[in-house]
Structures are given as C-alpha cells and as structure tokens.
Amino acid sequence: MKKIINQKILLRIIVALFWFAQYVYIPFQNPYLSMINVSANMIGTIIGSYGISQCLLRLPVGVLADSIGKHKCFILIGIAFAGLASFIRVIMPNSEGFLIANILSGIASSTWISYMIHYTGYFSYDDQQKGTSNIILVNNIGILAGFIVSTLFYDKLGMKALCVMSAASGMIGAVLALNIKEHQNQKINSNVPFSKYLLICTNKRLIFFSILALIQQGIQMSTTMSFTTQILKDLGATSLIVGLSSILYMISAVLSAGFASSKFCAKSGPKLWIPSVFSLISVYCILVSTLDSIPVIFLLQILPGMSTGILCSYLTSEAMKEVPQYQKSTAMGFFQAIYAIGMSIFPMFVGKIASSTSIKNGYFLLALLSIFGAAASVIYYKNFNTNILNQNDCIESNES
Template identity: 25%
Template sequence: MVPSQRKNRYLFIVVSFLLWFPNFLYVPILSPYIDFLGGSYTFAGIILSSYGITQLLFRLPIGIFSDLVKKRKPFIVMGMLASALSCILFLMSEILWFMLLARALAGIAAATWVVFTVLFPTYYEEDKVHKAMSHITFIVVLGQLLGMSFSGIVVDEFGWKAPFILGVIFSIVGLFLSLFVHEQKGLVDKKPITFNELIFVVKDPLLLKTSFLSIVAHSMIFVTMFGFTSSYALEIGFQEKELTWIVIVFMIPHAFATLYMGSHIVPRLGEWNSLKLAFLTSSIFAIVIPLFQTKFAFLIIQGCFGFSLGLIFPLLLGMSIQNIEIEKRATAMGAYQALYAIGIFAGPFFAGILNSLLGLESGFYFVGILGIFALTFIFIWSRKQVMVVENNQFEEKVE
C-alpha cells in the first residue's frame, strides 16, 4: 500500500471512531438517566427506539442519493455534524421530549454510516471486501467499547452531564477531521443509475435475507446491551460505577469476535453455518441472563453473549453487498441499514412495553425468542442454498 493510501485509511478510521465514540459515551446511563428524570420504562423505550426510527427513514434515501450524485464525503461530514448537534442538545436540556429529539439526531448521524461502509472498502483491493468490513466493524465496536466503558466512571465522578460534555468535544473534533477525508475521484462509474436498476438492487434475494437477519440481531443488542441491561444490572445490585465492568466484559469479546469471524470461523464453517452457530449461542445466553443474580455469574454470561452477537454483524454486513456492483453498493448498503434500523426501533419499543408490564427479565426472554425465530429461517435458507449448489453440480456433470 502506498503511503498516501495508508494515511487516507488511518484518517478515515479515526473519523469513523469519532462518529461512534461520542454517541456511546452515554448509552449505558441513558435508560437510568431517563428513570432519574422521572421517565417510565415505556417512554425510555420510545427514546431508545427513536434512534432506529430516524435510521429507518434516512438510511436508504442517503444511500440512493449518494449513488445518484456519485459522492460520499459530503454525507460523512453531514453525519459528523448531526452527531455534534445531538450531543449538544443532550447537554443543554433535561426535558424528556428534547432528549427524544437528541436521540433522533443521533440516529440521523448513524444513518450516514451507509456511506462510511461504502467508501472504506475503496481503500482496499476489490477481493478484500470481507476484510475491510471486519476492520470497519472492529472500529465501530472499539468506539462503542471505549465510549461505554468510560460512561459509568464519568457519571460516578462528575455527574449525569459529564458524558454529554465529552461527547460534544469529541464530536466537534470528528467534524473537523471529516473535512479532510479523501474520496478518490472517478472511482464510482459516472453512468447514471436508473430507477429500475435501484429497484433491482433493493430486491436482491441475499440482501433481503441478510437484512431480515440483521433486523433481529439489532433488536437483540439494542434491547440488551444498548438498552435495558444497565437498568437490570442496577436492579440486581450493581452500582453506577460498576456499569463499566458490564460494558468491558461484553464489548471486548464482542470486538474480538468481529475479527475472529472473518479470519477463522467463516473459512472453516461457511457463511450459513457460522450464522447458525452465532444465533443459537446468542439466543441461549440471552435467555439465561435473568437466571443469574450474582455479579460474577452475570458478568460471565454477558461476555459470552457479547462474543456470540459479535460474530453476527460483520458477516451479515459483508454478505449484504457481496453480489452488488460497486457503483450500486451505497444503495444496497442504504437498504440493508435502513431495514435493520427496524430492529433498532422495534426491539427497544416492544421491550419497553414488556418491561413495564412484566419486569426487566421479560426483555431478555423476548430477545432469546427473537434469536430462535431467526435461526429457523437460517436453516430453511441454508438448505435451499445447498439444494441449488447440488443441482448446479448435477447439471454440470450431465453437460
């Protein structure tokens, strides 16, 4: 790799990190903070789900428009700006409805991730898409890990507003650095994309299947680690400063799993069998979480759950665009990320209602059932895939 290309990649990695780090500084304390301000679990679920609603509404239009104008960088800058505004709004107001708006703005920032994930692979050779996706997913998880790790400590030492102050600072730095992101001219085909071609891309069978599975996977993680796990932990005896340990034991295995999947598990098991393993173990660990009331056992299960979920996301991300032409990948990625935003919205929304009616334990059982539901479809689709391959091999032998 030439030095300039390496420099461009490293700068992009830093900007990507600064998109996620500020917006996850407050995630572990957001549900308890809403409770502190007098909000119910139901309203907490609405605030948490607003993050997914705006992604659902904006991701596909951003992907389509990016493909139409043949540009990625302006949308990256827009995402960093939305991230900064979100943190500023959280900092300036304790009114729950303004917090809803702030979280929705964070969702708009996350919606621009569709463009990040399309531009980043251009810094790699064309046959290394899975490697690029593993690396960029690792950066996401690293930003989430570090942000969430500091959250409980910062709140315990400096109060509820401290994560938002830090979020504003890091978001502004990221916004400034995003102005220097390199986008290679002429990389995307300048031929205009027709509406029929866009529809064809969105209807790609593998894209739709991976999107459905990603809806379930994002529901699972946004109900638990990015949702109500911290509230449940406080309920069973954890202190605010101890939330950091929950984040660490979940996110470190989660981060390493994103790298381990592409380099070790998929080459050995294949894509569909790897998904079976990941969803099965994730479902089991989610269901058993409420069965353990001691801190040590709770942390062990959290680590296993984090690793299992970490296996899912980079694989689905790479599979979603592997059949799509490069000039149409922003549209495909926009569709994929817009669809999985349904899970970011629906998961916390319905879990919030369940938690209000039946207690926080019900949310974990809900997540386990979702995983088993997805696993059923994986078995069906993988079997069809095997039948197609066997049929093609038979036809080749006949010819």
C-alpha cells in the first residue's frame, strides 16, 4: 500500500511539472506574438497546430498503449517532448519557432492518455470519477503554477525566460519519470488484433461525450487560452492584469475539479452539471465579446474555470463508463483525439473571423456551440432515463 501511495505522489508531481511546462508561457503567447507583428490569422494557426498533432496521434498512442499494456514509456516521452518544445521556442522566438514548438507540444499532450489511465489504475471501478477528478485537479495545479510564474516574471524577464523555465520543468519531470513502475496486473495484449481495440470507437456513448468534449475544449482553447487575453490587452489591461486573469481562471479550475470529486457534486451528477456549465460558458462568450470593462471580464474568468474543472471531469468519466479495461487507452485516445479537433479548428476559425470581421462574431459562434452542447446533453439524459425506465418496465412485466 505504501508503495502505491508513493507512486501516486510521484505521478502527481510529474503531472504538475508536465502541465507547468506546457502552459507557463500560454497567458502571454497571444500578446507576445501580436507584439512581434504576427497576424491574428497566423496566431490562430499557431494555437490550432497544438491540437492537430493530437488529432493524428492520440488514437494510435491509445491503441499502442493497450497492446503493450505499459504506460511508463509514453509518460517519459510526453514530458521530454514538452521540454523540447520550449527549447525550440528559446532558440527560435518567432512565429515559425512557435508553430514548430506547438506541434511538438501537441505530440507531448498526446501522451496524456497514459498519464490518466495509469493514474486511474490505482482506483476501483466505483471510484473512477474520483480518480479522474483527482488527476485533472493536479493537471490544473500545474497550469496554475505556470500562470502564477508567468504573471510574476513576464514583464521583468520576457518570453524567453518563461520558455527556459518550461524546458527545465520538462527535463526534471523526465528524470523523475524514470522511477515510475508499471501496474503489476497489467498484461501485454500483443495477440489481440488492433481491429478489436478500435471496435470501442463505435460505442455511441463514447462518441457522444467525445463530441461534447470537442466543443468544450475548442471553446476553452479559443477564449481563455488565447483570444480573451488579447481582448484584455486591446482594452488596455497591463500584463499583470492579463496574468492575474489567467490565474483566477486556473484557481476556479482547481477548486471546480476538487468540487467535481466531492459527494455533494455527485448527488446531482452529470445530468445537472454538464448542461449547466455549458450554459454558463455561452454566457461567458457573449459577455466577454460585448463588454468593455476590464474588471468584469477579469471576474468572468471564473466561468471557464468551471468548464475546465467540472465539465471536463464529467465528460471524461461519462465517456469511459462503458469501456472494458483492455480497451481503456484506445477509448481515451479516441476521446482525446476527437476533442483535439476542437482545439485545432476552433481557434483557427475564430482567428479567421477576427481578421475578416470582428472577434465579437467569433465569440458569438462559440456561444451558439455551447448552447448546442447544453441542449444535446439535456436531450441525451432525458432519453437515457426514459430508456432505463422502459428497461425496468420490461423486467417487471417479465417477472410477473
């Protein structure tokens, strides 16, 4: 038991370092690229490139992880690539360098499958939601630490220093990852054909919640992680305010992830929280794009934090509910590959709309997509409950 606890703590530390490396520069990526005269369209492409490599790699990584039954190598590769990406940003601090680096960062994030599956492997079937929320909580803590550091040091030291810190975090994490031990009950499934793993990708529940996650992640990447910071800058916010707004967002995400793993939150469950948070995000998109008050937009950052903490946790656990153990990594790879599409195309579309018309129109489109997510989840759970009732009626009639 003590060894398991120590391994869980080790993985939490590695996860925090991993996401610190991936996000310490993010609050100032848009303002920095704008400062060096990169167009909004190109910025959208740079941000979207982070998701493109994930779209291509997450499913193959999942299938491969299931087939070999091991996750240590993917965890090690992931954090090493996170560090390498920022090394590229240090030596090529221009649009081309950031484009290459964001592709490498996307490759790193493709291995997040193994981090999650390996960690939730320490929890029983009934505690999978708790395990998922716990690892997302640590994920958010790593990002929060990165946002705090960037806020404190960007004005004083600049973007290059943040990228050096990111590269160092990746290097330290890679050294620690050498000490990870595989689960003793993991089996190598080399005799199982790839087609059998891929069969899980036809699961309707998995597909539905993957599409909702596509919307959630796409909106998050297009707003809080990119263009909202630019909106604040355009309104005259200082770098300190931009950084603090990102910190507020991550504090909300950390607290929300902790709330998502609580018994109180579980009482209402996903049928309440998924549509509710989607609705709040639609309000966020409308208000941020129409208001010209820095303090109000600053406070509105609490809402996407709820999306990252509560919505992401529930969409992940709901998607994985019907997945057999031997297909877990493949299913997670499919889930993350689908939502990576949103991370890729949403910022690109918003960037194009911002260049051709206005950022307001881009945010209105995101609001409509969020409303669609809320409506679709309400309909799903209504039909789901109806199906359960019909099944129970059939059972009762057969027994009588």
